[in-house]
Amino acid sequence: xxxxxxxxxxxxxxxxxxxxxxxxxxxxxxxxxxxxxxxxxxxxxxxxxxxxxxxxxxxxxxxxxxxxxxxxxxxxxxxxxxxxxxxxxxxxxxxxxxxxxxxxxxxxxxxxxxxxxxxxxxxxxxxxxxxxxxxxxxxxxxxxxxxxxxxxxxxxxxxxxxxxxxxxxxxxxxxxxxxxxx
Numbered sequence: 552x553x554x555x556x557x558x559x560x561x562x563x564x565x566x567x568x569x570x571x572x573x574x575x576x577x578x579x580x581x582x583x584x585x586x587x588x589x590x591x592x593x594x595x596x597x598x599x600x601x602x603x604x605x606x607x608x609x610x611x612x613x614x615x616x617x618x619x620x621x622x623x624x625x626x627x628x629x630x631x632x633x634x635x636x637x638x639x640x641x642x643x644x645x646x647x648x649x650x651x652x653x654x655x656x657x658x659x660x661x662x663x664x665x666x667x668x669x670x671x672x673x674x675x676x677x678x679x680x681x682x683x684x685x686x687x688x689x690x691x692x693x694x695x696x697x698x699x700x701x702x703x704x705x706x707x708x709x710x711x712x713x714x715x716x717x718x719x720x721x722x723x724x725x726x727x728x729x730x731x732x733x
Contacts, residue, residue, distance in 0.1 A: 562608070565608055608683075631665060638657060660722050669686075
C-alpha cells in the first residue's frame with residue numbers, strides 16, 4: 552500500500568491530475584498510470600470513461616500493486632467472461648479489504664447482463680454514500696461531464712458534504728457488486 556496515508560488522503564492527492572477531463576471513450580490517462588498501452592497515456596484527448604477512471608485512479612492510489620495489461624483487459628471486461636471484472640481484478644491485485652461498514656468501495660453496476668454498466672468509487676459513512684465517478688449526466692440538477700463528485704460537482708481535491716442517499720440510491724436498484732478498498 553502507498554505510504555501510510557488513508558484512502559481518502561490518497562484520492563484527494565490524485566484528483567488534481569484529473570482536472571479538465573471530460574467523459575468520453577477516447578481514453579487519455581496521466582503518465583503515472585501503469586498496466587495500459589502507451590497509446591492511452593497523455594494522448595491529449597483529456598477523455599475518460601468510468602471503468603478506465605476506476606483503473607487509473609486506483610493505479611495512483613496503489614502504485615505497488617502488479618498492474619498489467621492483461622489485468623487491464625479483464626478490468627475492462629473485453630472478453631465478456633466476467634460481469635464483475637473490476638471487482639475480480641481489484642481482489643486479485645490485493646487492494647481490497649474484508650468487511651463492511653464505513654470506508655471506500657469500488658462498485659460495478661449493471662442495468663442488465665452486459666447492458667449499461669457503470670463503475671465508480673464510493674465512500675460510505677453512516678449508511679450514506681459519496682460517489683466519485685467519471686460520467687456525463689445530470690444529478691440533482693447539476694450537469695456532470697468528467698471526473699465528478701456525484702450530485703455535487705467537479706472531482707476537486709476536497710471532501711464535499713455527503714449527500715442524503717445511500718447504496719440503493721447510488722446503484723439505482725440495479726444489480727451490483729462491490730468490494731472495500733484496503
